[in-house]
Amino acid sequence: MNMIAALHSDEQTPRSLLDLIGNTPLVELTQFDTGPCRLFAKLEFQNPGGSIKDRPALSMITAFERDGRLQPGGTLVEATAGNTGLGLALVAALKGYRLILVIPDKMSREKVLHLKALGAEVVMTRSDVGKGHPAYYQDVAARITAQTPGAVFINQFANPANPLAHEVGTAPEIWEQMGRRVDAVVAGIGSGGTMTGISRFFARVSPSTEMVLADPQGSILVDVVEGRQPGELGSWLVEGIGEDFVPPNADLARVARGYSISDADSFAAARELLRLEGILAGSSSGTLLAAALRYCREQTTPKRVVTLFPDGGNKYLSKMFNDAWMTDQGFLQRPQQGDLRDLIQ
Numbered sequence: 001m002n003m004i005a006a007l008h009s010d011e012q013t014p015r016s017l018l019d020l021i022g023n024t025p026l027v028e029l030t031q032f033d034t035g036p037c038r039l040f041a042k043l044e045f046q047n048p049g050g051s052i053k054d055r056p057a058l059s060m061i062t063a064f065e066r067d068g069r070l071q072p073g074g075t076l077v078e079a080t081a082g083n084t085g086l087g088l089a090l091v092a093a094l095k096g097y098r099l100i101l102v103i104p105d106k107m108s109r110e111k112v113l114h115l116k117a118l119g120a121e122v123v124m125t126r127s128d129v130g131k132g133h134p135a136y137y138q139d140v141a142a143r144i145t146a147q148t149p150g151a152v153f154i155n156q157f158a159n160p161a162n163p164l165a166h167e168v169g170t171a172p173e174i175w176e177q178m179g180r181r182v183d184a185v186v187a188g189i190g191s192g193g194t195m196t197g198i199s200r201f202f203a204r205v206s207p208s209t210e211m212v213l214a215d216p217q218g219s220i221l222v223d224v225v226e227g228r229q230p231g232e233l234g235s236w237l238v239e240g241i242g243e244d245f246v247p248p249n250a251d252l253a254r255v256a257r258g259y260s261i262s263d264a265d266s267f268a269a270a271r272e273l274l275r276l277e278g279i280l281a282g283s284s285s286g287t288l289l290a291a292a293l294r295y296c297r298e299q300t301t302p303k304r305v306v307t308l309f310p311d312g313g314n315k316y317l318s319k320m321f322n323d324a325w326m327t328d329q330g331f332l333q334r335p336q337q338g339d340l341r342d343l344i345q
């Protein structure tokens with residue numbers, strides 16, 4: 001068989017989009033000032049559902065199938081409107097499961113329409129109530145699961161198949177793509193799956209690899225990591241990372257260093273990333289990049305540092321990539337009269 005025929009053999013052609021989850025590319029960022037370090041980014045938005053959450057979505061559903069709790073045609077329930085919802089909707093559609101997503105009503109119309117287009121059933125609940133209230137979205141999801149025969153509650157915050165997806169997928173891919181030399185990994189925490197899975201893998205193969213947290217300003221996680229009394233909980237606009245509690249899936253034992261990044265710095269980093277490297281990534285990618293750059297510039301010896309870009313920038317075109325929105329939010333200066341005249345002429 002000649003080379004071309006070998007490349008086109010049917011055995012190598014993926015038979016489903018599910019086969020294209022994982023094995024994302026890694027690229028070096030060469031256009032930023034990285035001090036004595038080299039900085040690399042894993043492009044997780046290249047997963048078929050558009051984010052890193054395709055990995056745990058597939059892993060958690062497969063685990064429920066294996067342990068017999070999920071039967072053919074069964075029902076999955078989760079409380080999320082984020083990337084986990086999109087990943088679950090993709091996997092559920094391809095595997096023929098019914099998916100019910102409980103979503104707080106502050107979520108954007110585009111996200112809800114996208115989930116419905118993928119066939120998910122959306123149950124809207126109030127976003128202005130907290131834990132303990134009967135309309136709290138996590139509690140609504142648990143109730144729907146209990147009332148639906150044969151339904152399973154995915155529960156990404158405590159499901160062990162979530163970090164496992166990164167321990168057996170994301171982390172070994174990074175290790176091989178980096179030629180088995182990694183000095184530090186910079187990641188964020190939403191459910192904790194990414195950080196925990198990568199941290200457990202490196203504890204085995206390269207215990208000296210440092211795990212570094214990138215946390216949005218207002219989240220309590222950075223204080224927990226650095227052993228401080230958590231400061232006052234704030235709010236932030238970056239999506240997908242930062243918490244007001246430590247999720248059961250967040251194993252922080254090997255995370256010794258953390259950076260608290262403002263929305264302004266996260267958005268500025270994501271916008272620079274597009275201008276300098278041509279990478280259209282999401283808001284949490286901006287937080288991770290800003291933290292990775294700070295870490296790199298603080299080093300006194302050369303290091304090989306890896307970060308991840310969890311989702312793409314398309315979802316944020318009308319927000320952080322939109323100058324009018326950035327100005328309204330106070331992140332960009334309103335044009336002065338002179339600038340306006342320049343624009344009109």
Ligand code: PMP
Pocket residue numbers: 051053082083084188189190191192193194195239240241282284285310311
């Ligand atoms: N970035 C984005 C955009 C996300 O949606 C998530 C998942 N919430 C994360 C980062 C964090 O991933 P993890 O849940 O594995 O902590």
